[in-house]
Amino acid sequence: MTDTLTAVREISLTVNGREVRRAVPARRLLVDFLRDDLMLTGTHAGCEHGICGACTILIDGEPARSCITLAVQADGCEVTTVEGVTPDDGLSPMQRAFKDCHGLQCGFCTPGFLVTLAAAEPDDHPTDADIRELLGGNLCRCTGYQHIVDSVRQAWGRS
Amino acid sequence: MKPPPFDYVRPGTAAEAVALLAADEDARPLAGGQSLLPMMNFRLARPSTLVDIGRLPELTELHRDGDVLVIGAAARQRAVETSPLVAQTCPLLPAVLRHVGHHQIRARGTIGGSLAHADPAAELCAAASALDAEVVAASPTAQRTVDTAALLLAPYQTTLHPDEIITETRWPILPRARHGFAEISHRSGDFALAGTAAVVEFDGAEVARARLAGLGIAGTVRRLPDAEQVLLNRALTAESITEAAEAAAASVDPPEDVHADPATRRAALRAATRRALEQMRHD
Numbered sequence: 001m002t003d004t005l006t007a008v009r010e011i012s013l014t015v016n017g018r019e020v021r022r023a024v025p026a027r028r029l030l031v032d033f034l035r036d037d038l039m040l041t042g043t044h045a046g047c048e049h050g051i052c053g054a055c056t057i058l059i060d061g062e063p064a065r066s067c068i069t070l071a072v073q074a075d076g077c078e079v080t081t082v083e084g085v086t087p088d089d090g091l092s093p094m095q096r097a098f099k100d101c102h103g104l105q106c107g108f109c110t111p112g113f114l115v116t117l118a119a120a121e122p123d124d125h126p127t128d129a130d131i132r133e134l135l136g137g138n139l140c141r142c143t144g145y146q147h148i149v150d151s152v153r154q155a156w157g158r159s
Numbered sequence: 160m161k162p163p164p165f166d167y168v169r170p171g172t173a174a175e176a177v178a179l180l181a182a183d184e185d186a187r188p189l190a191g192g193q194s195l196l197p198m199m200n201f202r203l204a205r206p207s208t209l210v211d212i213g214r215l216p217e218l219t220e221l222h223r224d225g226d227v228l229v230i231g232a233a234a235r236q237r238a239v240e241t242s243p244l245v246a247q248t249c250p251l252l253p254a255v256l257r258h259v260g261h262h263q264i265r266a267r268g269t270i271g272g273s274l275a276h277a278d279p280a281a282e283l284c285a286a287a288s289a290l291d292a293e294v295v296a297a298s299p300t301a302q303r304t305v306d307t308a309a310l311l312l313a314p315y316q317t318t319l320h321p322d323e324i325i326t327e328t329r330w331p332i333l334p335r336a337r338h339g340f341a342e343i344s345h346r347s348g349d350f351a352l353a354g355t356a357a358v359v360e361f362d363g364a365e366v367a368r369a370r371l372a373g374l375g376i377a378g379t380v381r382r383l384p385d386a387e388q389v390l391l392n393r394a395l396t397a398e399s400i401t402e403a404a405e406a407a408a409a410s411v412d413p414p415e416d417v418h419a420d421p422a423t424r425r426a427a428l429r430a431a432t433r434r435a436l437e438q439m440r441h442d
Binding site for chain 2: 059070116134
């Protein structure tokens, strides 16, 4: 893959609280910018056409698909990845709940789930059906969803 | 899957944007990119230049103008879905937006982008059709208002010129109308097999005006005049709803594709029409 034919643009943005300024090819997807340029490999590229949700990140606090967002579109924005929602040591309560409740198996989809959940207000999703609706844009191919819903319930203090 | 090479510009005004589009016939406007970027990743679209209009302040306004709700073309779907002004003046829109992709998509996707993309299964196109919404389109030399029926031409094709962009969308405020929306899809958040947006105005107990738009059942979202006719000048009852749903299903000739055969889509439209109308029933 060569980028020589494509235009290069200078962007500056905040990633996990850190100021970043880089020259990027216009065609560079945000997911690839995060993984390959910034080495933040927690964000996963799955389907690469906006279906599976493995690449979910926060742009200005809102969950979004980084595989169908260009890095240049994030110029001036505040981006948060799964690394940014993980404490420096140990796990967040949601991550611990995923571990306790078998909310992951291979783990490929897990960063996307965690980031979607990081932006959610528990009070906005009072029932299990609401949790399932919230997570409808994230696909898991091995664990299934019951243990993931169990994880969310534990992290949100619901018995 | 990565997009092929292209140039990228982010103009400061809508006037600059249309001038850039006029100068290069292979340039395309980029708003939220939630349909365009997947198409570019698949190499189904190969624009020479993306003209990013997604953050133009003049295109993200949301306000009431008399009896019209004005939504800037680049207003994000999620912002519109959660806007108290929209909930109060045009409740069909949040009801419909809940079915557009997933909330990660709606956080980036725009109102004008969905209308300009003209997907035959687009919920926003159905809402625009049922409400007789209009779009304002601007080119370097002119500005014009286009109603929804005149905008949507064929699958993924509109009557917009290559050097035009939608700058604002205009939604009639109908305080006395009732609305309903339902769609049938394999999984929540998927493209629907069929769906119906309904706007009904009453004169006393009787239906004075009914506007139904179907999605997923033709090359574009389209109105369902046979079903509308069935509802007129009578109360909205279980019987009239059944007749309207039957009329809707009988009036369409859906295309065959890998997702569903025509009979399935017709059945889905029948069910969606019934559910949309049931939401507004008051016996």
